[in-house]
Amino acid sequence: MINAVNSKLDAELEGRTGQKVRACYQCKKCSAGCPVAFAMDLLPHEVMKMISYGQRERLLASSTIWLCASCETCTTRCPNEIDIAGVMDGLRHIAIESGVEPSEREVGMMHRSFLGGIKLLGRTNEPFLIGGYKAMTGNLFDDMGLGAVMFFKRKIKILPRTVKNRRAVRRVFKRTRKMEV
Amino acid sequence: MTDLTFSYFPGCSQSGSAEEFGLSTEAVCRALGIELAELPDWNCCGASSAHMTDDLLSIALPGRNLAIAREEGKDMLTVCAMCYSRMKIAQARILGDEAVAREVEEVVGADPRFRGEVRHLLDVLVNDVAFPEIRKWLxxxxxxxxxxxxxxxxxxxxxxxxxxxxxxxxxxxxxxxxxxxxxxxxxxxxxxxxxxxxxxxxxxxxxxxxxxxxxxxxxxxxxxxxxxxxxxxxxxxxxxxxxxxxxxxxxxxxxxxxxxxxxxxxxxxxxxxxxxxxxxxxxxxxxxxxxxxx
Incomplete structure (x- = not known):
């Protein structure tokens, strides 16, 4: 039932992030200042309310949790000192661990490609990141012209920069990994 | 004047898409007497993708760098706002909660309790080098x-x-x-x-x-x-x-x-x-x- 308070998700998020979402009194300051609000399917204050109502499935399937850019404007302005950006992280983590595919498919693939590059080389290399992302999404021709400009402006290096102790970085991924990268 | 010797964390972008940021940082620091010793074998901080997908990973990736910085014994300097943020947040979590520190230590295989300061170059220029000294060089x-x-x-x-x-x-x-x-x-x-x-x-x-x-x-x-x-x-x-x-x-x-x-x-x-x-x-x-x- 949607009109019944259900503290289960609230409690789960508090366990993960230390944030008490139930302190939210719906002033909507988070949504008013959110620079990505125009593209979201649920506004940040709606996310807060829906957490209190235990609307787990709708939240995990939302675009909002993947579009939040973690700029932390909401976190900084919340009068009840709720780290709202941290709560968004918590929702993303729950979605990944519950096997809910990101409703923003490309955003999920970007993260996978980004982390895959670090796991492999220890450092972020633009050709690996962009190449990996294009291979996953199949959007091969987006930004082609930009790629050429970046190459000529020396923003894309052919030789990858890596850490020497790659085993140490792989160990970090092996012992923390929850998302397949 | 305060000690201006740092372990320098260049960050991935500064040798790639933001090469001009890295080169100009090194040139400016050299000229102003800010000594930078590159942090040995540093790794990517994980940026947004780490903290958006995995909490422990987002602390452990900077945690490995903090462990190296601890060995080096100097304050750490960053220029990338993202590296700076991830490093500071990881440090605060590690030093603020011994359970987190132990977990990261287990993941990284080294002691991540870096008690030096993580600084951004803008902060060092404004507050340590200070404007009267910079003015002399203009x-x-x-x-x-x-x-x-x-x-x-x-x-x-x-x-x-x-x-x-x-x-x-x-x-x-x-x-x-x-x-x-x-x-x-x-x-x-x-x-x-x-x-x-x-x-x-x-x-x-x-x-x-x-x-x-x-x-x-x-x-x-x-x-x-x-x-x-x-x-x-x-x-x-x-x-x-x-x-x-x-x-x-x-x-x-x-x-x-x-x-x-x-x-x-x-x-x-x-x-x-x-x-x-x-x-x-x-x-x-x-x-x-x-x-x-x-």
Missing amino acids: RLPLAGLRAVPYYGCLLVRPPEVCCCDSVENPTDLDRLLALLGVDVRPWSFKTDCCGGSLSLSRTDIVEKMVNKLLTRAEEAGANCVVTACPMCAANLEMRQKPGKLTFKVLHKLPVLYFTELLGLAMGLSGVEEWMKSHIIDPMPLMRETKLLSH
Whole structure:
């Protein structure tokens, strides 16, 4: 039932992030200042309310949790000192661990490609990141012209920069990994 | 004067898409007597993708760097706003909660309890080197440049771990630019988000955010944007033009790193080389203002 308070998700998020979402009194300051609000399917204050109502499935399937850019404007302005950006992280983590595919498919693939590059080389290399992302999404021709400009402006290096102790970085991924990268 | 010797964490962008940021940082630090010893075998901080997908990973990736910094025994200097933010947040979590520290230690295989300071170059310039000392090194007043200072998100938020003088209206970068002779234009978008890591995956959203920022910068009378973050710079430069064939207005507003302008004002060599790495070519502006001749 949607009109019944259900503290289960609230409690789960508090366990993960230390944030008490139930302190939210719906002033909507988070949504008013959110620079990505125009593209979201649920506004940040709606996310807060829906957490209190235990609307787990709708939240995990939302675009909002993947579009939040973690700029932390909401976190900084919340009068009840709720780290709202941290709560968004918590929702993303729950979605990944519950096997809910990101409703923003490309955003999920970007993260996978980004982390895959670090796991492999220890450092972020633009050709690996962009190449990996294009291979996953199949959007091969987006930004082609930009790629050429970046190459000529020396923003894309052919030789990858890596850490020497790659085993140490792989160990970090092996012992923390929850998302397949 | 305070000790200006640091373990330097260059960050991935500064040898890739933001090469001019890395080169100008090293040149400026050398000239001002800030000693940088590159952190041995550092790794990527994980940026947005780590903290958005896995909490422990987002602490452990910077945690490995903190463990190395602990061995080195010096304070750590960063220039990338994102590296700075991730390093500071990881350090606060590790030192603030022994259970987290133990967990990260187990994951990394080394002690991550780095008790030195993690600093951003802008903070060191404003608060340690300080303006009277910087003023001594200035050779060329940057007259003709009308800049909006763009701090972005991660240099100022969250304020508990960040360094700027104010979270809603920081002035550190404003005052540094004014010292260099730049006409600093007032605007309300100093700390507004550029869209960050959505650049590749939701280019449409980032284009909207960037074009709003650039329109506001132009309304403020700016002929360039000055930033301290390679992600902001990349988005502002790459997403000025629409990604696909449309008839939208092009801004062509140059985006520069504060270290490039400091180097230019100090008369350092190499400035022309740094300027070549920009997607929006700043040379027409430099010629128009007679700050660089060729």
